Amino acid sequence: MTDKSSDLVQGTLDMLILKTLALEPMHGYGIAVRLEQMSKGVFRPNAGSLFMAIQRLQRDGLIKGEWKSTENNRRAKYYMLTDQGRKRLNSETREWGRQVAAIARILEAS
Amino acid sequence: MSALRSLSDGLRSLFRREQVNRELDEELKGFLEMAAEEKVKQGMNRKDALRAVRLESGNLEVTKETVRSAGWEFVLETCCQDLRYAFRTLRKSPGFTATAIFTLALGIGANTAIFQLLDAVRLRSLPVSAPQSLALVEIKGGNHGFGVSNRDTNLTYPLFEQIRAHQKAFSGVFAWSGSDEVAVGQGSQQRKARVLWLTGNTFAVLGVPPIKGRLFTDQDDRPDCGIQGVVISYGFWQSEFGGRDSAIGSKLLIQGHPAEVLGVTPPDFFGFEVGSNFDLAEPFCSVTAFRPAASVLARRDLFWLTVMGRLKPGWSTEQASAHLDAISPGLFEATEPSAYSTKSQNTYRAFRLAAYPAANGLSDLRETYDASLLLLLGITGLVLLIACANLTNLMLVRAGAREREMSVRLACGASRWRLVRQLLTEGLLLAAGGAFLGLYLARIFGRSILWLLSTERNVLELNLALDWRALLFTASIAVTTCLVFGLAPAFRSSRAEPGDALKSGSRGVTTGLERFSFQRILVVSQIAVSLVLLVGALLFVRSFCNLTTFDPGFREKDILLAFINLEPMHLTDIEQYPTVIRDLLAQIRSLPGVESAATSTHVPLDGSSWTLGLQIDSREGWSKFTWVSPGYFETMQIALLTGRDFNDRDTQASPHVAIVNEAFVQKYLNGANPIGRTFRSVVEPGYPSTDYEIVGVVKNTKYAGLREETPPESFGAASQFPAFGPWFSIFLRSSSPPSVVFSALRAKINELNPEIRSDFSVFRKDIENRLIRERMMALLSGFFGALAGLLTMIGLYGVISYIVVTRQNEIGVRMALGASRGNIVGMVLRQTVVLLALGTALGAASAVAVTRGVSSLLFGLQPDDPASFIGASILLIAVALIASFLPARRASRVDPMVALRYE
Structure with missing residues (x-):
């Protein structure tokens, strides 16, 4: 099994997807590849968890999808951030930074 | 906003499942192909690349299922699946299903029926506006049998007038009395109708609007108004006038007096007493037209009104009580009845009024049946519990038989929760079926119980229509029963270890002791x-x-009762009544089949009672008093222990004589020979203080009810009855069929005087x-x-x-x-x-x-x-x-x- 996303802290996948989409609209596979590239191969979500997260984000109104054709002339659903999604990404990034710093301080304390 | 989108997306995937699935399919397929292309670019051949991608991302169908299960609509969908599946399983075992549903329906039906009765008798409030601010005005602790009363919480009309004049707690007080029957119509069309006497302001204070015509106002309730208008109940309007508008303004013949129909009360207004409806309403001022003999409105010793008031805003029942208590001395002093002994008058002056909440109306039914109905609800609850236990057992047995199925499903990856839900759904389906059938059975049960409780003379009418309370009650027992009998088996079978059950095959060797226990x-x-x-x-x-x-103490078998009313004869001289009665009795005695007959002022065991105080050898006491004609003891077969029966020589002019019972002798004479002893009765209105000589002793007989101890009782001679009026009862013994005797009686009475009104009953049936x-x-x-x-x-x-x-x-x-x-x-x-x-x-x-x-x-x-x-x-x-x-x-x-x- 190559499902490395299970190593992800619960809920962070959503945040990471939002981050990848912040740069440009992208389809499902593109998101997976970008996540892998940006994490240098550490995170490689499988299709199931990826699309579950996408559906969740879509239901929450953080992203929206649109069918377009790819550079290879294939139809694919491209997802993009909504305003709400952008706001959420900002707040989550801040919160994440705060938490990581706090955890780091605890771990370094000993 | 996002919740809305989630809802609309969910609905879309529910109703346009095909399209949503196709999109998901396409998206996932695209994903896989793009991944494969990537691999091809890196130098794999296309077939290997696709295979590798498939391996990496697992089964496409499972992935789709995972994605789909994230939405809320998935839960709904599986519930529908559960329902369909439960339907199929239940249909496959019709015997089990029928038994389960019928058992449940019996239990639920019985519970609902009893609940509805209880609800109708006890919980429902009066159908008037703001019933919470109504209060009953009663004598604190009752009147202890003072004077003549229907109920010891009733008040006299003069007292009501005093309350109305002096109270400050209520924005309006009204009174009613509802125990009379009057004759309506003419000749052979004549029938009885129940009349409700009430004060003119009653409907206005209650806030009951007419559904046709108008209801009474204070203008209709003027002294000596005679019979002018009548208000009829919805039921009477339907049965008598077919619900036609032309009823308003038409004339209705009441006791021979024409009265104009003024209006109709709403269908849900049953009067004030749950279980006894009314047909006609008349203002109190009309009473005198019906009862010319005595002005009942002026009587200070006749407690026959129920008084209610609507509290002024801001007044509580307690405050009203305190206020009534404070003004009581003046009210009772002003209405003190005369012709009583000093002791009785002191008792009267010590009475105090109080207010009580009246939102639910008042009901003899409630007092009589409250405990019984609650008990029955408990009983039916237990029966339902037993039914549930049975179903649990049945479900457990089925669960045992389905152990393999469950194991297989668990092995295939179904979650335990899903299995529990599946079994609970089956339970719910059964409970719902039981509840539906139960509601139907409840109607039958309810009607049967009403029929059981009704008699020819007193037909019980209760509104047993299904309302939200009954439905809520049924629904909640259905859900509870479902949980009770569905949960245990569900958890039990979902606990099965897939491996064990599969290994043991179908022999059930491993079925542990635990389930049995x-x-x-x-x-x-x-x-x-x-x-x-x-x-x-x-x-x-x-x-x-x-x-x-x-x-x-008497033989009630073969005793027939005739209630005679001479009032319509309009005899000018009251002294004529005894003669008429004597003639009538002689005629009845001569009828074929009648063995003996006698009159009495009291019908034993009918709950009524007449008490007078007495003085015997300077001792004070009391006794029940009944006046009977010669031959009464013979007719009732009450043994005369010593002395003599009354005879024709006992007249108004001769010394007054009495026959007492054993309890009397025991209580006042210490068992000494009573013959020849005398006692003196204490004065009451219409009953002057009189010396009685005891001429006989009879065996004890039950007096007002079977449950009471026999009280001391004195019998006087009918010819010496001080308060005789136009009404009396005749007891006759006959072994012929009652219907034959009744028609002979009717013919004989008609022949004597067609004006005499009579009514017959079989004594034994009355007691039953x-x-x-x-x-x-x-x-x-x-x-x-x-x-x-x-x-x-x-x-x-x-x-x-x-x-x-x-x-x-x-x-x-x-x-x-x-x-x-x-x-x-x-x-x-x-x-x-x-x-x-x-x-x-x-x-x-x-x-x-x-x-x-x-x-x-x-x-x-x-x-x-x-x-x-x-x-x-x-x-x-x-x-x-x-x-x-x-x-x-x-x-x-x-x-x-x-x-x-x-x-």
């Missing part, structure tokens, strides 16, 4: 609860038998009709007790059968090794005996605790009546042994070879 606990509790119900049933049945076979509550309790508790026994029998049969089936191999081995059939039957029955012993002991203990509370409803026996306990136990044990003997015998017929080959 749970089923055993169920059966033991069923037996215990049934025993409680059976003991209760026997107590009520025996108590009813005691009442019907109890010797009241007063035992309706007891009859209802005996019948219903008997029915439910039998039902509980039957359900327990079925449950026990099921469990023992199941145990026998699972032990078939073992039994085969035992028989192969030489066990006899008797041994096998004994072995199985031993199990029952253990269960029975436990259940009966537990049941008897709880019955002792529970039945103590019903002693007030019993007659002639104690709640720990040994005969009822032993009877119930024997009945239950017999039933249980039969229920387990059948499977035991089947077990003993097992062919050892067949059982062993199975292995």
